[in-house]
Amino acid sequence: MALSPMMQQYIAIKEQYKDCILFFRLGDFYEMFFEDAKLAAKELELTLTGKNCGQDERAPMCGVPFHSADSYIAKLVEKGYRVAICEQVEDPAQAKGIVKREVIKIVTPGTVTNQSMLSEKENNYLASVWRGKDKTALAYCDISTGELSATAFKTETDCETLQNELVKINAREVILSEDAAGFLDIDGLKKITNAYFNILNERYFSFEAAETLINHQLSAENASISGISRNFADEPELTCAVGALLSYLIETQKQNLSHLTQFNIYEIGSHMALDKATIRNLEITETLYDKKVQGSLLGVLDKTHTAMGGRKIKQWLREPLNKVGEINMRLDAVEELVNDVIMRNNIKEALKRIYDIERLAGRIACGNANGKDMVALRNSVFVVPDIKSELAGCESALLSDMGLELSDLSDIYNLVDAAIVDEPPFTIKEGGLIKEGYSEELDTLKLSIRDAQSWIAGLEAKERERTGIKNLKVGFNKVFGYFLEVTRSYYELIPENYIRKQTLVNCERFITPELKETESLVL
Incomplete structure (x- = not known):
């Protein structure tokens, strides 16, 4: 027996994403079939059912509600699985035949962007690893914040150095070439880092493709490379590692990476190298036995008031400074903050009002932000001028430089404040996001819609009075839109301008040119 059209579509899409669990959107659910269903049912403790698909046996099936899918996806990703999100990409009312569906995103342990x-x-x-003849390169990125760093080191020390770097950054996922996988002790690295390792085809690490991707990212207006002075063209290993990282992100995110424009290239040895045993035994980020932050060095020192500060202090503890000049600059800044209690308290109170700007910017750049994110961004940048003002009078070089480099972001504040309502809806689809007065064109359109809705609301009473059809009704469905319904007993009163659209057992449905014109404004 032939498979049903829907199942044929599912299998065609699944064929392209064999290494993923495919979340296939059907109405208000994401459904999984066949082996994916068996695996997901086991891992997520879901009930395994079946679906008729045109074959003798029912296809194994399980599903989750789309509005609560994030928690299920998180569980699968936490276990190291890749999840492909397949959505309906056309309106079912306008579809001819089966609704078109496409994978819009692949969620992996290292590409999570959802805040929850x-x-x-x-x-x-x-992280991305490329092993060349003389050097091994490591590049890593947090797509949720837009951070991207890279380094290269001599191949003869690659295993130990790579292990220390992966432990330092606590990478969730590592992609590497087939060649690198053959030389490195992957099983050993898995045990030490607890990362998910993904071996990719060599095409991801193509130098020519990598160079093109990097040049494209660096062509952005605010793009820059910081850290040690290096030219990507002179570092083929770095180029391949960064290029593979960008290529993998584009493939999984299905969109451009406009917020990845700040590249930090650093030299191994610029910070103190701490291996996993040292970090664990010194209880730097978690206690030895309970694996809790409370009681560790991080738990004692972390008095930060922002998520960004929390991530930064953890990074500093994992990679302590080892250059006297940089250490003294930081100590001078700490001393000034300790001595100037008023300035310290003013900055602390301002920081309490700042949301996670890094991840807000990441969600905005990825197109995942909602109205509440925009308001959080507005409220955060509102206090930046206060912080800049406090830093302006500082004497220590580090704080003074921060004050000079910090933008007050007034243009962003003014734009969001002028455009977004104070109490925005949770989702953009709900509407009511843009303030009246921001866009004359939008205001005119809203007014037209309100007028059209009022006209349709009063149409039923108006037409009953005009035609004498006492039980005339104005109805709506997804197929025909708005229509006028008349029962058989009043057929002789139907006006000439009514256009027959559908005949039912006891009534007929009609439209009028004016009704269709008004409907186009509402829908």
Whole structure:
């Protein structure tokens, strides 16, 4: 027996994403079939059912509601699975035949962007490893914050150095070439880092493709490379590692990476190298036995008031400074903050009002932000001028430089404040997001819609009076839109301008040119 059209579509899409669990959107649910269903039912403790698909046996099936899918996706990703999100990409009312569906995103351990799936004070790094003849390169990125760093080191020390770097950044996922996988002790690295390792085809690490991707990212207006002075063209290993990272992100996110424009290239040895045993035994980020932050060095020192500060202090503890000049600059800044109690308290109170700007910017750049995110961004940048003002009078070089480099972001504040309502809806689809007065064109359209809705609301009473059809009704469905319904007993009163649209057992449905014109404004 032939498979049903829907199941044929499912299998065609699944064929392209064999290494993923496919969340296939059907109405208000994401459904999984066949082996994906068996696996998901086991891992998520779901009930395994079946669906008729045109074959003799029912296809194994399980599903989750789309509005609560994030928690289920998070559980699968936490276990190291890749999840492909397949959505309906056309209106079912306008579809001819089966609704078109496409995978809009692949969620992996290192590419999570959803706020509910991320730890507030922990970076979520995706790392890329390329092993050349003389050097091994490591690049890593947190797509939720837009951070991207890279380094290269001599191949003869690659295993130990790579292990220390992966432990330092606590990478969630590592992509590497087939060649690198053959030389490195992957099983050993898995045990030490607890990362998910993904071996990719060599095409991801193509130098020419990598160079093109990097040049594209660096062509953005605000793009820059910081850290040690290096030219990507002179570092083929770095180029391949960063290029593979960008290629993998584009493939999984299905969109551009406009917020990844700040590249930090650093030298191994610029910070103190701490291996996993040292970090664990010194209880730097968690206690030895309970694995809790409370009681560790981080638990004692972390008095930060922002998520960004929480991530930064953890990073500093994992990679302490080892250059005297940088250490003294930081100590001078700490001393000034300790001595100037008023300035310290003013900055602390301002920081309490700042949301996670890094991840807000990441969600906005990825197109995942909602109205509440925009208001949170507005409220955060509102206090930046206060912080800049406090830093302006500082004497220590580090704080003084921060004050000079910090933008007051007044243009962003003014734009969001002028455009977004103070109490925005949770989702953009609900409407009512833009303030009246921001866009004359939008205001005119809203007014037209309100007028059209009022006209339709009064149409039933108006037409009953005009035609004498006492039980005339104005109805709506997704197929025909708005229509006028007349029962058989009043057929002789039907006006000439009524256009027959559908005949039912006891009534007929009609439209009028004026009704269709008004409907186009409402729908």
